[in-house]
Amino acid sequence: MLLRPRLEDHLVIGKYTGKIIIGVGLLMVVPLLTSVVLAEWDTVLDFVISVAACLIFGFGTQLLCRTERDLSWSHGMVVASGSWIVATVLGALPHWLSGHEGSYLDAMFDVMSGYTTTGLYLLQDLDHISYGLNMWRHLLTYAGGQGIVVVALTFLFKGAAGAYTAYVGEGKDERLLPNVIQTARAIWLVSLTWLVVGAAALTITGMVLGQEPLRAVLHGLWVFMGAWSTGGFAPQSYNTLYYHSLGYELVTIVIMIAGSFNFALHWAVWTGNRKELVKNVEMISFAVTLSLTVLIATFALAKAGVYPDAMTLFRKAFYQLASGHTTTGFSTLYSRAFVTQWGPIGLMATTIAMAVGASACSTGGGIKGIRVGVISKALLQDIRRAVSPERAVITAKIHHIKDVVLGDGVVRSAMFITIAYLSLYGLTAIVGTLYGYDFLQSAFEGVSAASNTGLSCGVTSPSMPAVMKVLYILAMWLGRLEFMSVFALGGHLLSMVRGRG
């Protein structure tokens, strides 16, 4: 029986959602200051309006939802998923006010794509947008990569024990440290350290490649954010093809692969446990599936004779596949070249890489390496059981920070989320096909959206049907939050309508 939520439930959800939106408003101060420094006065106003709107919502909910209660499990889930929607609606204001979006829906698409570190976009005339708006696009993806709840946990939640539920609701469940707020700060410590090193490396490379210092610094910072957060946004419409440099590609590969690792793995290495890098089930899973998909794509491209020599072929195949597998979405190809040069097998290999995706509790999306590892191990365990004597006790373990015995619960949970992802991939592919797009291209694009990758083969465009835009927004949201908190929000809304008081 569904119980209708009480006033206290609404108050606690409103209060914490408001806190997160205040966090979003404070984030906007960074692009605002960027535009002030670079004298982009119309963009400055866009951000003043947007910051004010976020603060009105945030303070308004604090005013209307005054409560001393802490978050319960279901509250945390609803806050996590609901706040992403509100943050998308309000975060879209700068995009829409810029005049570069065909509609408010398009602006929301881009912002959801940023928060969820997807990287698909509908913004038009990207090559003429302001530095402030470009800063906002990349900051969205950097903050979204860590999680906007993590942002709020770090700065705005003071000792709320129930905050852990909102953190879990955002698709992360690793406690790097005993306290969830310390965990959030540890995530930021890792991310900011990488930011300094990665952005510096890209800046220096950019200057060597012939960029002016200011542009090299900004491009370095933004491309780092796009790579580390596995977001895939880039400041120019040519994406990373713009740089025409093996050096730039290598630096971005290192950053995007690092960004796709589990924060628990980063923390283990950070605290001296370097062996984890070779023992961790997600690392093994990533190495196996990346190698396989690169092999398939390389074979198909070699057969088609697209590239002139083996080195060029490997460079192109590895970059796109690493980008797809880490769910980053950077590309050194024109979008349509996936269709016109890579062909069906290349498209399929990239789709598989995107579908599998990155590590759990990382900035990336997709089914995740740990689930692929768990399901593969469980399958092997079943085969061993089938061929062993009846009385033999067959157990299987995976190694993720520590050895974990594979129980039915772990396998069932991995299967459930995997099936949910596969269903979502299937739905987006079918809807695209129903709208007249080629099935393989629809599958590529749908998987790209739902796995938060952002590679495009040309289906995503400002002129695509509004229903597909809405579906992709939902797919990005569901994929990033890994379903549970969105289901909790759905249950909450249903109980408001159908529940008994």
Add this chain to the structure above:
Amino acid sequence: MMSRSARVACALAALALLVPTTGCRAEGTPEPSPNDPSSMTLVEQPKEYDGTDVTFIGEVVGEAMKRGDMAWLHINDDPYYLMNVEEGAQLGGYNSGMAVWLDAELTEKITYYGDYKHEGDVVEVAGVFNAACPEHGGDMDIHARSLEMVRVGHVVIDPVHPWKIAWAIGLSLVAAGVGALTRLSRDHPIDARR
């Protein structure tokens, strides 16, 4: 049968879906590409044009990235090559163009590169199109022999809109007011009175 509240919720959801699909800038007829083949055609039919001579006109965007005696340029032949969105161009889809590899000396002719504050020079280059350039890691590019100026670009002034000033002031005042009220009332929880 749906309850009244459910019907209201459905109506609001439908409205919420409809409203955002309306634009703040109407879509019009976008400027067509001046090129045949255009950048879009080259990407769609790379095999047909691979190794052929092409002339390509468009706006130079970003910067010239010099690599020794040579340089990279990015030339867009998209709907914004004559006028960009900041100047009031109709929205016409994504940017599109071609990467061009040429003698660095030729880039000295360029005055403006397209970005937020500039509409870049429109230039014409002539050279060979490569679907997967063997010299440049398989990138799709044009190796240009010549560069001619078609139209010098200009500084773009995106005017500050008065209505934005009014909204910025109004909303900032409201935010400050709500913030002050929140601070004053934070020690008085609503549910504590119940």
